[in-house]
Amino acid sequence: MTLDFAGRVAIVTGAGGGLGRQHALALAARGARVLVNDLGGAVDGSGSTASAAQAVVDEIRAAGGEALANNASVSDFDAVLAMVQQAIDAWGRVDILVNNAGILRDKSFAKMDMADFRLVVDVHLMGAAYCCRAVWPHMQAQNYGRIVMTTSSTGLYGNFGQANYGAAKLAQVGLMQTLAIEGAKYGIHVNALAPTAATRMTEGLMPEEVLAALKPEAVVPAMLVLAHESAPTRTILCAGAGSFEAAHITLTQGVYLGTGPDVPERLAAQLAQVTDRSGDMVPQSGAAQGKHEVERAMAAHRGS
Known part of the structure; x- marks a missing residue:
């Protein structure tokens, strides 16, 4: 079966570079009309320019696809509502949302400024929640939707110096769990992708040969599977360097001990x-x- 996206409309956040750009290009190459969102800021979230998103739109159009640029901050709900309306006005529907936008403010917890903790949570968690809330009524009305959260091995398993990022990324899994349940009767499938990819957010952290293996393109197949009409729901796919795994939050059988002072x-x-x-x-x-x-x-x- 070919994973075809003809007739579908997709919004990809943080798609001006790195993994998001690859997501947008892949969806467009397979027939989707893509709204390319990117604030155009630095890795830490500072600054803004529309040029990053527009450059990807130009790439898609040059290859014969349809795309629009948007540089809303996902942490601004009004701007997110306007972004979704932009897609609705242009194409009449939104079928796919890929919540990819993110920033880093890494430091050990003892040295971390709580303002940096909140900012990372605002972009990753509240940004994903805002985008989901903005597309939700449209997906309900059309009885179809595919939402892909971007979680992380840091959220699932931890990583030194990334308490803020890890907390926000695992919170996206919690959001996925409930939205998948609530969206089931409307044909809305919600999944999460945990990518391992070399982007500007990981530059300088790994040797060159490792970075070469961790091309963002290697993660894209997992996104396409989770965004397609044949997608599962409530699934956490991990992907990197050509390998794919699934992560599960499990419950042990445990023991019954009853109540009492001992x-x-x-x-x-x-x-x-x-x-x-x-x-x-x-x-x-x-x-x-x-x-x-x-x-x-x-x-x-x-x-x-």
């Missing part, structure tokens, strides 16, 4: 069993944890 000590003694991943599961919603716990309690009560 439960803290018994829990401490059996913690290895509680964290044992044998037979762990991927809950289909947050309610599954409570259901599992109540069932264990009811079974223990019946057995007493």
